[in-house]
Amino acid sequence: MSELSATVMNLPRRDAQDKLRGRTKYTNDRIRPDMLHAVLLRSTVPAGRIRKLDVSAALRCPGVRAVATGADAPGLYGIGIADHPLLAIDTIRYHGEPIAVIAAETEKQARAALAAIVLEVEPLAPVFTMAEALQPAARLVHEGWRGYEVITEGGARAGNIAWEAKSSRGDVDAAFARPDIRIVESSFTVGRQSHVPFEPRVAIGSWEDGRAHIQTSTQVPWTVRNVTGRVMQLPPGRVRVTVPPVGGGFGLKFDASIEPITALLARMTGRTVVLENTRQEEMATCLCRENAEIRIRSAVTPEGYIAGREAVVLMDCGAYGGEQVFLTTMTAHTLGGNYKVGAMRLVSRAVYTNTPPNGAFRACNGVYNTFALERHTDEICDALGFDPMEFRKQNVLGDGDLGATGQVFEADVLGPMLDRMEALRASTGTSEAKADGRLYGIATTVGTWFVFVGPSAATVNLNADGSATLVTSGVEIGSGTMVQSLPQIVAGQLGLAPDQVIVREADTDAAGLDVGVGGGRTTVSIGAASIAACAEVREKLLRTAGEMLQTRPEDLVLRDGRVEITGRPGSGMSIPAVVAHAQATTGPITGSGAFTARNTPAMSGCAMGHFIDALDIPVFVVHEAEVAVDPDTGHVEVLAYRVVQDVGRALNPRAILGQIQGGVVQGLGYALHEEVTLTVDGRIAQDDFETYRLPLAQDVIPVAADLYEGAPSMGPLGTKGAGEVPILAVGAAIGCAVARAIGKPVQQLPLTPPRVLRLLHEREPPPEFPHIAPGWAANTLG
Amino acid sequence: MTVTFQLNGEDCRFHGDPMTPLVDILRQERFLTGTKAVCREGFCGACTVHVDDEAVPSCLKPIALVQGCAVTTIEGLSSGNHPLHPLQAAFEAADAVQCGMCFPGMVMSLSAFVRDNPHASRPEIKAAMVGNICRCTGYERIVDTVADCLDQARKAGQLVGGVHV
Ligand code: FES
Numbered sequence A: 001m002s003e004l005s006a007t008v009m010n011l012p013r014r015d016a017q018d019k020l021r022g023r024t025k026y027t028n029d030r031i032r033p034d035m036l037h038a039v040l041l042r043s044t045v046p047a048g049r050i051r052k053l054d055v056s057a058a059l060r061c062p063g064v065r066a067v068a069t070g071a072d073a074p075g076l077y078g079i080g081i082a083d084h085p086l087l088a089i090d091t092i093r094y095h096g097e098p099i100a101v102i103a104a105e106t107e108k109q110a111r112a113a114l115a116a117i118v119l120e121v122e123p124l125a126p127v128f129t130m131a132e133a134l135q136p137a138a139r140l141v142h143e144g145w146r147g148y149e150v151i152t153e154g155g156a157r158a159g160n161i162a163w164e165a166k167s168s169r170g171d172v173d174a175a176f177a178r179p180d181i182r183i184v185e186s187s188f189t190v191g192r193q194s195h196v197p198f199e200p201r202v203a204i205g206s207w208e209d210g211r212a213h214i215q216t217s218t219q220v221p222w223t224v225r226n227v228t229g230r231v232m233q234l235p236p237g238r239v240r241v242t243v244p245p246v247g248g249g250f251g252l253k254f255d256a257s258i259e260p261i262t263a264l265l266a267r268m269t270g271r272t273v274v275l276e277n278t279r280q281e282e283m284a285t286c287l288c289r290e291n292a293e294i295r296i297r298s299a300v301t302p303e304g305y306i307a308g309r310e311a312v313v314l315m316d317c318g319a320y321g322g323e324q325v326f327l328t329t330m331t332a333h334t335l336g337g338n339y340k341v342g343a344m345r346l347v348s349r350a351v352y353t354n355t356p357p358n359g360a361f362r363a364c365n366g367v368y369n370t371f372a373l374e375r376h377t378d379e380i381c382d383a384l385g386f387d388p389m390e391f392r393k394q395n396v397l398g399d400g401d402l403g404a405t406g407q408v409f410e411a412d413v414l415g416p417m418l419d420r421m422e423a424l425r426a427s428t429g430t431s432e433a434k435a436d437g438r439l440y441g442i443a444t445t446v447g448t449w450f451v452f453v454g455p456s457a458a459t460v461n462l463n464a465d466g467s468a469t470l471v472t473s474g475v476e477i478g479s480g481t482m483v484q485s486l487p488q489i490v491a492g493q494l495g496l497a498p499d500q501v502i503v504r505e506a507d508t509d510a511a512g513l514d515v516g517v518g519g520g521r522t523t524v525s526i527g528a529a530s531i532a533a534c535a536e537v538r539e540k541l542l543r544t545a546g547e548m549l550q551t552r553p554e555d556l557v558l559r560d561g562r563v564e565i566t567g568r569p570g571s572g573m574s575i576p577a578v579v580a581h582a583q584a585t586t587g588p589i590t591g592s593g594a595f596t597a598r599n600t601p602a603m604s605g606c607a608m609g610h611f612i613d614a615l616d617i618p619v620f621v622v623h624e625a626e627v628a629v630d631p632d633t634g635h636v637e638v639l640a641y642r643v644v645q646d647v648g649r650a651l652n653p654r655a656i657l658g659q660i661q662g663g664v665v666q667g668l669g670y671a672l673h674e675e676v677t678l679t680v681d682g683r684i685a686q687d688d689f690e691t692y693r694l695p696l697a698q699d700v701i702p703v704a705a706d707l708y709e710g711a712p713s714m715g716p717l718g719t720k721g722a723g724e725v726p727i728l729a730v731g732a733a734i735g736c737a738v739a740r741a742i743g744k745p746v747q748q749l750p751l752t753p754p755r756v757l758r759l760l761h762e763r764e765p766p767p768e769f770p771h772i773a774p775g776w777a778a779n780t781l782g
Numbered sequence B: 001m002t003v004t005f006q007l008n009g010e011d012c013r014f015h016g017d018p019m020t021p022l023v024d025i026l027r028q029e030r031f032l033t034g035t036k037a038v039c040r041e042g043f044c045g046a047c048t049v050h051v052d053d054e055a056v057p058s059c060l061k062p063i064a065l066v067q068g069c070a071v072t073t074i075e076g077l078s079s080g081n082h083p084l085h086p087l088q089a090a091f092e093a094a095d096a097v098q099c100g101m102c103f104p105g106m107v108m109s110l111s112a113f114v115r116d117n118p119h120a121s122r123p124e125i126k127a128a129m130v131g132n133i134c135r136c137t138g139y140e141r142i143v144d145t146v147a148d149c150l151d152q153a154r155k156a157g158q159l160v161g162g163v164h165v
């Protein structure tokens, strides 16, 4: 695209001033006194059968206008498999699961009426861990799993295994049987991470002209629309979803959860109903980054060639399959990424437990699989005596190399990025002196992630004042794509200034299908759809101007709000004059555009049960951390952090650097102190800011970053998503750096001071996975 | 119980439970939703307002304790079309904002801090931010911006934001 030269870089955010003045109305700022307030009756046991649920007394409480239970919304929803009711029906599967909901004039009245609901539950023995869930005699979290509707075909399922995805390429047995190889085996375990967006999940539902209208803080307006239709057993077109500015998402709002409840209550009452999670509810039912268990084995030659690799990844999906079903796909691309491997086979299983459901979180399973792969790589280097940097340079994926599913990677990207990291380190210097007597470690790690492409639609209306209105289902969650990259892209295409581009907030009645904001996809997918819409607008504009100027359209260009004759600046006429003429003769000028995945090929037979067989747009990172570990306290101080990130093309370097700083800091929290644990009755123990330790200003350091441009991308103007991937390799870089500092293997995150002390004194038991069979095939459903 | 106080320069009267947190009155009765109730436990700082020129978390302030006080919220810091407080202007210019939910509280805390600590160093600015959490930005750009503001004000021989309510 030649319009790159016309695209304004580093556009400031148009939403910043209102946000700074406190004027921006997030969803939870739109609560009005005439709305009904909904509160949920949630389960206080992790597993049970509902024997009696009687809400009649609650209905008679002061101020109560409606009470709903599972019977009012019988449809099931899910990703891959429809296993999830809106409100528990017959069976309770996690502590905190919604069972009934009350709408009343005030929140206080609604809460008071909760006590009037009669609920009798017969407790069942909970299945808390994946080890328990995979026992042959384990109780089934979903007794009726066979009967669920399968939304996406292809995954193997059985009992407590909600979904299994496998990839297999080459003769792995032969690789492991070679006489010249050494086998290195490693095990890792990681806990959950809570998103803690500052705005909790909140929705406002109303019922207008026989249809639901939900205003909500979501990343996926179309998912909310479709799920609401499903559970209420309505055609989804009877649901409209609009999205005000979102106060943080990070993946938590990539699934529908409480939104349909407001539509249900609005239909029952004819009133507008608001439902907002309290902070305690938000954290206790957070769709966390899942806890996971990873075993990985590699067969490596004395020359440092990775002849074979196999891995088993268990992902805890909690009580319902949700996003983890989809995310089993990503193991092939994360554990199977980064390095050239002769032959490999990987299996990834989403396992049901009686714990709160997990979900998507920035770079999802990539964060811990990258930790596992990079620590395993260092263990290979330790065992065989390789220099970790040289080993990586020798083995990272290059042009023509194969991924786990047989995808062929294009261009040398990671190799040159490693060189750039060395140059960055040379320019910043290292910080070893700051260790000041503590144990010092430095590690350089690599990571492979992707841009989640998929369907997006855009419409551009060219207005008589020369402005353009962009209508999409995109959502501004804070990353700036809606207020920076999209106006930059559209303005560049139409020869306008970015402030002449009006960006409509998401409205499923106004814009076409979109799979949502996540996976770094907005700039790429909505950007590409917007460019296609602009192409139609340009064509109409130039055709009309051509008639007016008696010039062929191919001799015209759009520049500075004018249609000009090529090579004659100032010639031609203003865009408003052309639009006015078009409106009077052929009609208003509009254009529409669409985009979806290209479906890059995998090798046949290599990918089983995958939602994505190959990556259309891979994204690579190189992260380097320097740490100092206090041997007396176990405290890890991060002394320096450096990033080289593959961005394709940086349209707004300043905004990308802001995403890198923010993403790395979220990763530091994950690596060092953000810890979610379950109580003996299956509750998330950390349900407030006191018990869940978020990074503070004093914990963090400035990240030195270098944006690597020029890697191939099908994204518009060569872009790739840049907001998701900065968190990818932080657990890896910190884990490897701490392992080197203390001279002990690190097999678990987060590295809290007590854990680091235990590691130092060899009192931390290494992860043992008796529920993972020694033979790879025994860990699959065949 | 009746409580009277000044809210953004105007007289304000509240009848009701004296233990009601100030943040609830601001948001639910006055629709001053720039003050955010994020943690409600005094940890995040998103609800920070000025009470008699001092930055305090409004979630921990029972309304009875503002009797006779002057309360300023983010809406009162620079109202209407009036110019932004220099810190707000600097955050805008630096592209520091992301989701934006923490910023009203950040601005209220830091505006009081820079007024009282015109010579603060970078580590002192960070220490002052212990009660203001941001989940999006990773802080450093906010700290840089505050440090730059103080630097420029010192060079010009002024206080950041001058004297304000
Ligand atoms: S809401 Fe008051 S400090 Fe968090």
Ligand code: FES
Pocket: A198, A247, A248, A478, B097, B098, B099, B100, B101, B102, B103, B133, B134, B135, B136, B137
């Ligand atoms: S910008 Fe989102 S919490 Fe600070």
